[in-house]
Amino acid sequence: MHYNEALTNAAQAFEIYKKTSPAQRAQLLRGIAEAIEALGDELLEIASRESNLPLARLTGERGRTCNQLRLFADLVEEGSWVEATIDTALPGRQPLPRPDLRRMLVPLGPVVVFGASNFPLAFSTAGGDSASALAAGCTVVYKEHPGHPQTSQLVHKAITEALQKNGLPKNVFQHESGGVEVGQELVTHPATKAVAFTGSYQGGKAIFDLAMQREVPIPVYAEMGSTNPVFILPEKLKENTTELAHQAAASVLLGSGQFCTCPGLLFVPELDATDAFLETLEAELATAAPAKMLHDGIAGNYYKGLEKLLKAEGVQAIVQQETDVLEGRAALASTHVTQWLQSPALQEEIFGPFTLVVTYKSKEELLAAAKALKGQLTCTIWGTDHEQELQQKLTDVLRDKCGRLLYSGVPTGVEVSHAMTHGGPFPATTDSRSTSVGTYAIKRFARPVTFQSAPQALLPVALQDENRSGLWRTINGKLSRSSL
Template sequence: MPYNEALKKATQAFEVYKKTTSSQRALLLRTIAEEIEALGDELLETASRESNLPLARLTGERGRTCNQLRLFADVVEEGSWVEATIDTALPGRQPLPRPDMRRMLVPLGPVVVFGASNFPLAFSTAGGDSASALASGCTVVYKEHPGHPKTSQLVYKAISNALQKCGLPEGVFQHVSGGVEVGQELVKHPATKAVAFTGSYKGGKAIFDLAMQREVPVPVYAEMGSTNPLFILPEKLKEDTAQLARQAAASVLLGSGQFCTCPGLLFVPDSDVTTPFMEALEEELSKATPAKMLHEGIAGNYYTGLGKLLKEQGVQAIVQQETDVLEGRAALARTDVQQWLQNPALQEEIFGPFTLVVTYKNTDELLAAANALQGQLTCTLWGTNQEEQLQQNLTDVLRDKCGRLLFAGVPTGVEVSHAMTHGGPFPATTDSRSTSVGVYAIKRFARPVTFQSAPQALLPQELQNGNSTGIWRTINGKLTQSSINE
């Protein structure tokens, strides 16, 4: 569908959709999930052909897609996400009376969502961005990713069926195909009120810059990836040398390294166990059977970026195998903190099954590296109880560098939950205050409005005295589900 027509329909539909109840939106989200599941094996097989991802992975991804739709349905139905806040009138206050003021979040309008290449289901047509935008009351214009167009069309059909079953306008969700130019026009169009993107730094930054150049700028929530550094402290490395190598390697290899949370940097102490750790890590990566990457473009960028990095001064290639056009072969390199600190290129993400080991000699070097980090989606810290003070010192630094700080496990595997933050300081994202995964993603597509001295009949249900929705509200500074006695 032409982008102008899509945005026109989305704008018209917004006037209807923004007035829907929380129950109506929840029903839509659950119905979309049911319609996606009803596509059965056709969806999985189509996605596998287009993305080279195995059916088992896509089965899990379909489950995640439907589960997050249902999670947002629960959030919308409960309703407290709107942050209803009421300050009742104080007519007798001196020196001036206080008027009645009532605040809540309302939807922005039509949202443009760009599909991600590495998640043909969970971060694409009916993925987290679309689900959270629909949950907030916004209409969506979805720009399909060229890597999996048939998959996208199937999911779009499921969404269209759901809209019809729920008696909602087809303009609530519109599907657009096309190249870079179409994407640019969608961002520049005056009807667009927000943009969501998951992909490369180059693509996300270009969209952000374009949105800021508009006559009326709009928010851009671009998740642009990161190197997701993993810090291993000295005592921890001594304690679990081989196991930590296996754990790190498994995370690097997961999905051929095509996750935005792949640990592309490992900070390791330069000690008597460094060599055994490196040998174990090398063995794990070398014996891994390479899998096809998503498409030739990603594979080409992986090997181009890898080749460039391995030519940087002070970088030693440890595992470097012959390449195939599509196979994602694991790679490993090593450098030291001083070389890493002097060369910003060593912080650039290599999207694929690669990690760079950076050795440090002492605590000062380790803290210097932490302080020099760019914004990250995740940082991971592995230490022992005996290293609590060092962990605290690193935590004080790393909390300002990332959206999610792990103290066990690996960063790959993003839980869709209430407490999840999948975001981080620039250049990981264009807005560190938001998340693209988890229930708080809904708040990206809403803005606060205060109703002052409004008649009860003109107030949204959430702000009326009776609290017929039963949501949690802040009334005169106290959180409560109570009604207001007139």
């Protein structure tokens, strides 16, 4: 009953919030960032205690959280994201006249956001999903992650203060806690218009299926993980053998492997240099100090997944350490691409400091592996300028498999920017047309509406003849900042 009230309140608050100006929403987002920063070290200490993440990592994450709030504020204030499009009337057109047509994006309504376990700030209460929904003009009902409840409640307090300071209804953002049943009630409530989720495949798929069973289905934007394959080409391996091994190891170990962009697959050619690459990689992972994982459930699933994979036919353990109740100990295994192609289970994500080396003998085997991939958040190609022909062939395949395609560096580290895509084809996400990082994320929580032959007084400001805010608009097929 309580959750029914929350969504009802969110729907009522939406009737007010959807009418706020871009300047008002931008001011709110900046106010939330300021209120989070004002929490000081208390927020970081609580988050560290609940998540086992170090203070330095959380300091950076707090900065990212506040920066993305301000980035969305800038986006909303500038305003062109609404895609204002005007086709003026052509009353004399033959054989039929054209009416005046004006289209723009408008907010969907109340959004349910589920917090993520691995980012208690940047992907949780005031994280990217909440920020982009609020920026679009939607109200939010947030379901806290049980792994860091005090952190979530403290951030919620900051959001409430910002709402109050800006004279907005407190129910623009509501905070809920509880188990699976609570999440199910929030997803199925008639007032919910969209859902955002970051977490496991099992959790995201369950939410998606539930939303599709509703009388009125709604969009679910679930980011469900990835193995983020790295394709190492022969010449590149010869030229940078140890350097590439160091890069791969550092990416696997970062955050004890608890990033959805951790490279869990390394496709490596069978060459004389391969032994040196594997020896370096093995040494890096075997000697790495174990780091605490987010909670014992994450650690337990990590070791269960490892045990299952290492029992698979054709898989050889290279680094295998004793299990621990909480600490993530690095692991490494290998197999040949022919075995990998026969075993779909070897594509499953193991959330932790582990990677599977898949060796190949020919370009044909490498391309076959690329074509066999399931949807990914990222794919990476490491090649030299002399290998551009093969890189092009891989690119043609991999651009249909992922949301972000890298040609140098490692997939860990997701820039919050206008051009970023953090998403990908199923099962990486439930909707490959969207992103959960970067300003394009705002489009998830909006839909197009066309106003036909509308009086000026009834049109949204962005579609009126006078372009008072200087928006970029498409007028009769051409971009313009002019008034009509």
